[in-house]
Amino acid sequence: MSLAIFDLDNTLLHGDSDHAWGEFLVERQAVDPVRFKADNDRYYQAYVDGTLDIFEFLEQHQLRPLAQYDRAQLEDWRRQFMPAKILPMILPAARDLVEQHRRRGDTLLIVTATNRFITAPIAKEFGIEHLLATEPEEIDGRFTGKVHGMPCYREGKLERLDAWLANHHATLDDSWFYSDSHNDLPLLGAVTHPVAVNPDAILARHAREHGWPVLQLR
Numbered sequence: 647m648s649l650a651i652f653d654l655d656n657t658l659l660h661g662d663s664d665h666a667w668g669e670f671l672v673e674r675q676a677v678d679p680v681r682f683k684a685d686n687d688r689y690y691q692a693y694v695d696g697t698l699d700i701f702e703f704l705e706q707h708q709l710r711p712l713a714q715y716d717r718a719q720l721e722d723w724r725r726q727f728m729p730a731k732i733l734p735m736i737l738p739a740a741r742d743l744v745e746q747h748r749r750r751g752d753t754l755l756i757v758t759a760t761n762r763f764i765t766a767p768i769a770k771e772f773g774i775e776h777l778l779a780t781e782p783e784e785i786d787g788r789f790t791g792k793v794h795g796m797p798c799y800r801e802g803k804l805e806r807l808d809a810w811l812a813n814h815h816a817t818l819d820d821s822w823f824y825s826d827s828h829n830d831l832p833l834l835g836a837v838t839h840p841v842a843v844n845p846d847a848i849l850a851r852h853a854r855e856h857g858w859p860v861l862q863l864r
Contacts, residue, residue: 650747653825654758657843658740664760665690666731700799713791739863759799778806803833
């Protein structure tokens with residue numbers, strides 16, 4: 647049985663779920679609208695540029711709102727967030743790609759830097775059981791605003807995947823990985839079948855140089 651691994655943001659989605667969550671919080675006036683929006687855009691650009699300090703981003707920005715509100719309020723917002731922001735971002739061609747691998751009998755896995763609170767319902771929407779995401783620290787049912795363990799970003803994706811493989815007695819033999827971002831080159835280089843999806847300029851050039859297939863799902 648082969649493993650089909652999917653990045654989420656700008657791969658299966660036409661947009662970035664993390665950035666969209668920030669916009670959603672601004673719209674709900676759950677965060678300072680001026681400062682948070684500016685930081686949201688600044689950190690997203692750093693991600694695109696490949697210069698993001700993931701720990702600073704998580705603990706100074708992304709995970710802070712999770713610690714400021716109780717779980718009931720957060721989950722209520724998340725229920726609104728899915729139809730408002732995420733469902734319009736799901737690409738029909740991305741659903742088709744996932745279903746192709748499901749029909750093949752492949753094990754499906756999403757690997758994403760965006761935290762699990764945001765991404766778990768998105769994985770469920772795709773019918774994908776296995777999700778590796780950045781884990782927010784949680785104590786007694788409340789988020790602390792800190793990250794738990796290794797963020798699922800760049801080399802961290804590969805580290806987290808290696809642990810998952812060992813736990814599931816699986817290998818990367820005949821494995822696939824679909825991603826849009828040069829930040830995922832460590833994992834793309836580790837699988838049997840790397841595929842660039844809607845690739846950024848750096849990944850597109852790398853894919854051409856290495857003969858990797860390129861998909862446009864938009």
